[in-house]
Amino acid sequence: MIYNIPYIAVAALILIGLYAVIFKRNLIKIVIGITLIENGVNLFLITLAFREGSIAPIYREGQNQIMSLPVPHALTLTSIVIGVAVLALMLSLIIHLYRHYNTLDAHKIGREQE
Amino acid sequence: MNIIDDIILHSPALIVAIPLLGAFLTPLVSKINDKLRNIFVIFIVLFTSAIVLLLANDIYLVCGKIHTYVFGGNAPITEGGFAIRILFEVDGLNIFMALIATILAIAGVIYSWAFMKENTGLDKYYTLYLLMIAGMYGMILTGDMFNFFVFLEITSIASCALIAFWTNKGKAIDAGFKYIVVSATGALFVLFAIAILYGQYNALNMAVLASKIQFSFLDKIALVILISGLAMKAGIVPMHMWLPDAYGRAPASVTLILVGVTQASLYGALRMIFTLYGGKLTTTMNQIGDVSIDLNLVLGIFIVGLALLTIFIGVLMALKENNFKRMIAFAAVAEIGYMILAIGAALTTVFSTNDAGTGMMALKGGVFHILNDALDVGLLFLVAGAIYYATKETSLNQLGGLARNMKYTTIFFLIGLLAVSGMPPMNGFASKLIIYESTYQVNPILSIIAILCSILLLAVFVKVFHSAFLGPKLPKFDNVKEVPKSMLLAMGIIATIIIFIGLFPDMVVNYIVQPAVNALTNNSNYISNVIGGI
Amino acid sequence: MSGMSRIVKTITNVAFPIVLIYGLYVIAHGHLTPGGGFQGGAVVASGLAMLLVAYGSIWVIGKVKEKQLSILESIGAIGFIGLAFLGILMVFIYSSFQGNFFNNFLINQNEIPLFNEIGAGLANINTAGVIPLMNFAVGLKVIAGLFAIVLVMAYATRIKEGK
Numbered sequence: 001m002i003y004n005i006p007y008i009a010v011a012a013l014i015l016i017g018l019y020a021v022i023f024k025r026n027l028i029k030i031v032i033g034i035t036l037i038e039n040g041v042n043l044f045l046i047t048l049a050f051r052e053g054s055i056a057p058i059y060r061e062g063q064n065q066i067m068s069l070p071v072p073h074a075l076t077l078t079s080i081v082i083g084v085a086v087l088a089l090m091l092s093l094i095i096h097l098y099r100h101y102n103t104l105d106a107h108k109i110g111r112e113q114e
Numbered sequence: 115m116n117i118i119d120d121i122i123l124h125s126p127a128l129i130v131a132i133p134l135l136g137a138f139l140t141p142l143v144s145k146i147n148d149k150l151r152n153i154f155v156i157f158i159v160l161f162t163s164a165i166v167l168l169l170a171n172d173i174y175l176v177c178g179k180i181h182t183y184v185f186g187g188n189a190p191i192t193e194g195g196f197a198i199r200i201l202f203e204v205d206g207l208n209i210f211m212a213l214i215a216t217i218l219a220i221a222g223v224i225y226s227w228a229f230m231k232e233n234t235g236l237d238k239y240y241t242l243y244l245l246m247i248a249g250m251y252g253m254i255l256t257g258d259m260f261n262f263f264v265f266l267e268i269t270s271i272a273s274c275a276l277i278a279f280w281t282n283k284g285k286a287i288d289a290g291f292k293y294i295v296v297s298a299t300g301a302l303f304v305l306f307a308i309a310i311l312y313g314q315y316n317a318l319n320m321a322v323l324a325s326k327i328q329f330s331f332l333d334k335i336a337l338v339i340l341i342s343g344l345a346m347k348a349g350i351v352p353m354h355m356w357l358p359d360a361y362g363r364a365p366a367s368v369t370l371i372l373v374g375v376t377q378a379s380l381y382g383a384l385r386m387i388f389t390l391y392g393g394k395l396t397t398t399m400n401q402i403g404d405v406s407i408d409l410n411l412v413l414g415i416f417i418v419g420l421a422l423l424t425i426f427i428g429v430l431m432a433l434k435e436n437n438f439k440r441m442i443a444f445a446a447v448a449e450i451g452y453m454i455l456a457i458g459a460a461l462t463t464v465f466s467t468n469d470a471g472t473g474m475m476a477l478k479g480g481v482f483h484i485l486n487d488a489l490d491v492g493l494l495f496l497v498a499g500a501i502y503y504a505t506k507e508t509s510l511n512q513l514g515g516l517a518r519n520m521k522y523t524t525i526f527f528l529i530g531l532l533a534v535s536g537m538p539p540m541n542g543f544a545s546k547l548i549i550y551e552s553t554y555q556v557n558p559i560l561s562i563i564a565i566l567c568s569i570l571l572l573a574v575f576v577k578v579f580h581s582a583f584l585g586p587k588l589p590k591f592d593n594v595k596e597v598p599k600s601m602l603l604a605m606g607i608i609a610t611i612i613i614f615i616g617l618f619p620d621m622v623v624n625y626i627v628q629p630a631v632n633a634l635t636n637n638s639n640y641i642s643n644v645i646g647g648i
Numbered sequence: 649m650s651g652m653s654r655i656v657k658t659i660t661n662v663a664f665p666i667v668l669i670y671g672l673y674v675i676a677h678g679h680l681t682p683g684g685g686f687q688g689g690a691v692v693a694s695g696l697a698m699l700l701v702a703y704g705s706i707w708v709i710g711k712v713k714e715k716q717l718s719i720l721e722s723i724g725a726i727g728f729i730g731l732a733f734l735g736i737l738m739v740f741i742y743s744s745f746q747g748n749f750f751n752n753f754l755i756n757q758n759e760i761p762l763f764n765e766i767g768a769g770l771a772n773i774n775t776a777g778v779i780p781l782m783n784f785a786v787g788l789k790v791i792a793g794l795f796a797i798v799l800v801m802a803y804a805t806r807i808k809e810g811k
Binding site: 124127128131134135138139141142145183184185186 | 718719722725726729730732733735736748749750751752
């Protein structure tokens with residue numbers, strides 16, 4: 001049971017994130033939802049890497065302990081880097097949107113007649 | 115060693131790396147001179163295209179050849195059997211998609227010269243443009259799941275920034291935000307599915323995964339998440355709401371590459387379904403109660419349903435739309451529906467023993483239509499951009515009588531109109547005919563609906579043609595001139611290819627489409643190319 | 649955003665060099681310990697963001713222009729891709745190397761005595777071939793990129809307040 005808790009957390013994070021993306025009207029909350037989904041997926045990758053009783057994968061001489069898998073760690077790092085870029089882009093778009101419409105309500109944005 | 119051989123050997127890496135290098139050199143070059151920068155960007159794209167053509171020649175020379183390129187090493191699998199190296203695997207389908215991307219990239223970058231001339235911040239525009247092209251090539255050529263995700267995100271980020279390029283318009287920023295939300299969510303879905311697959315099989319390489327896949331319960335979940343994630347990027351109906359906004363608000367040259375990115379996502383879905391799961395979809399039966407159902411049938415019928423919905427909604431929304439570019443965007447949604455209709459019809463039949471011919475034909479139509487759709491919709495968007503450039507007007511109510519002042523643009527629009535609605539002398543007819551024939555053999559109703567919607571599409575565009583180009587000359591458009599030569603050249607390139615494919619469809623199907631279809635259905639070849647190398 | 653009080657500024661003056669050195673340490677030891685270009689770059693950039701908060705974006709934008717940062721960022725990216733390209737180009741320079749894109753051409757050779765050993769422990773920094781060089785390039789790009797993002801965002805919100 002104790003080893004399943006991370007997976008439950010993953011499911012909870014992704015579902016909460018999806019809820020925020022779909023139902024929330026505030027743009028900042030939508031961005032928070034996407035970040036939550038991303039964190040859930042990252043947590044999933046990290047959990048996959050873990051083996052019982054393993055240490056961090058730093059190679060030293062004369063050491064015979066089990067190491068956790070390094071590949072998912074690398075994947076998570078890449079995913080975090082991409083996440084930073086997406087987050088920065090979304091926030092700067094929000095700054096622009098707020099300047100145009102003076103609101104963060106998704107229902108009041110982009111509705112004007114041309 | 116011959117230098118051409120060397121270039122062909124390293125070509126999969128160079129195709130992605132040269133636009134990337136060009137993207138980062140662009141800000142430095144534009145410090146010197148603006149014109150030099152434009153020439154530099156066009157040179158980079160043409161050089162990449164030359165390498166794509168060399169690689170294509172190499173692939174098509176030998177039937178069923180797969181070019182494998184491993185980054186940072188020689189063998190795809192290290193000692194001890196870990197397939198951790200990133201590799202590019204180029205087969206008939208990859209190179210087919212790369213050719214589409216090449217045509218779009220050349221036309222787009224030539225078109226940008228005059229179209230974006232009056233804007234500021236062009237160094238960033240060209241950087242992002244090359245980044246988007248590099249990401250598109252990467253998505254198309256990669257043979258590694260995680261690498262696919264990375265390139266998916268690169269294209270999302272670059273194209274989102276380009277959609278919102280005209281930051282003085284609130285609606286453009288709104289469209290960019292919508293796009294990034296949908297595509298970030300879709301890409302995270304894809305990453306989640308990749309993580310599920312990695313957790314079970316300890317591999318990220320597509321070929322190794324395809325050889326190991328068991329089709330367990332978790333694999334089915336991963337398949338559903340993968341397809342829904344990629345469908346978000348491809349604009350299939352329940353997730354299509356970003357597409358008209360993004361296509362409609364972006365600069366026309368960006369929309370052209372966006373069409374290519376959408377097709378690349380569709381390619382991703384094809385690759386996942388047919389290569390990754392293809393070996394197991396055929397043999398797995400699903401036990402529901404007492405009835406056992408073929409899984410490929412379930413998946414196929416589901417995709418056909420989505421396709422019909424996509425065609426319907428695309429056409430109906432195009433009928434009532436009043437904005438030129440948004441209308442073409444809805445037509446693009448309908449065209450995507452035709453492709454996945456053919457793919458769904460193929461899924462229901464291609465794996466069965468007695469009816470495989472129909473499935474192969476449907477697949478051929480679907481793959482052929484990817485090429486035709488990219489060209490037709492791309493040309494229409496370029497024409498819409500040209501009209502916007504000349505008149506600064508997008509609403510159809512305000513336009514009229516443009517045929518008198520813009521002769522060439524009118525001709526190009528006529529070509530695009532006929533092609534997109536599937537009229538005989540153009541390329542759209544060739545692929546749609548194959549789709550109608552094959553879907554008729556699956557179920558006649560499907561092809562009837564498809565033909566009806568195609569006629570409606572014709573009606574939509576005839577209405578546009580009438581209201582924008584024909585009629586008396588409006589006084590406010592008296593000084594409207596024909597658009598600059600570089601834009602005409604870009605439209606001309608695409609229109610020539612459209613007419614060429616329309617006149618000789620057999621040749622294109624035999625030389626380009628058939629290898630792609632063979633590569634899709636023969637996934638054991640794809641697997642043995644990597645696994646056999648141990 | 650204008651600057652904050654003198655207490656904050658003084659503490660920033662003390663803390664900033666430490667953060668900077670720690671970030672550079674993480675970049676330089678990326679091939680030996682957990683960390684690398686992105687992580688170290690993010691540490692340095694957060695130090696710079698601290699400076700931005702303490703002194704205000706107007707003061708910072710007087711010292712550093714966003715264009716200079718974008719050039720630095722381009723140089724970092726070109727360095728990374730150029731190192732990857734060198735893997736191919738080494739084929740033409742020495743015929744003994746048969747390399748692919750991203751090939752680690754510095755390791756296991758005797759011509760260039762730079763990062764060419766195979767590591768035995770955490771103290772041995774002269775190891776891992778091109779990976780440390782790539783870490784430096786990525787670090788430069790991340791420092792410049794993240795700092796440019798933070799700087800531009802701070803500056804943009806300042807204009808909003810002024811309206």
